[in-house]
Amino acid sequence: MGRAEALRLLGSVSLGRVVFTRHALPTVRPVNHVLMDGDIVIRTHEGAALTSHARQGEGSGVVVAYEADTIDPDTHLGWSVVVTGYAQLVTDPEQLIRYRALLRPWVEQTMDYAVRIRPDLVTGVRLIADEGPDDV
Numbered sequence: 001m002g003r004a005e006a007l008r009l010l011g012s013v014s015l016g017r018v019v020f021t022r023h024a025l026p027t028v029r030p031v032n033h034v035l036m037d038g039d040i041v042i043r044t045h046e047g048a049a050l051t052s053h054a055r056q057g058e059g060s061g062v063v064v065a066y067e068a069d070t071i072d073p074d075t076h077l078g079w080s081v082v083v084t085g086y087a088q089l090v091t092d093p094e095q096l097i098r099y100r101a102l103l104r105p106w107v108e109q110t111m112d113y114a115v116r117i118r119p120d121l122v123t124g125v126r127l128i129a130d131e132g133p134d135d136v
Helices: 001-012 049-055 093-102
Strands: 015-022 023-031 034-036 039-044 062-069 078-089 113-127
Touching: 001 034, 001 062, 001 078, 001 113, 015 049, 023 039, 023 049, 034 093, 039 049, 039 093, 049 062, 049 078, 049 113, 062 113, 093 113
Parallel strands: none
Antiparallel strands: 015 023, 015 062, 034 039, 039 113, 062 078, 078 113
């Protein structure tokens, strides 16, 4: 699928997984997100590993991957989108206020920070039914 369709699908769900490096190893965290102006926005807190990681990114930010999907557990049909891009802490107070209003955390914890991921590579796949013979 194309980039526009992949981002549209990603924007249709609110849960995904962010992948980043922690202690030189890949780390995955489930997070809720909102798609704003083509960027993925995640709210975080002071002690979060993602907050610390994003804080290290000067200039364009730090490389991360983000994955979201919808797959039916019975039929195994659906889609998956993977975005690779650069994550930065949002520091503009007006943007933080906007993101706080649009994105409610799923956990009972103060989320005073936001991380914005600017997609560079966007790939998506659809899991569709096999049209072939049943005995193959």
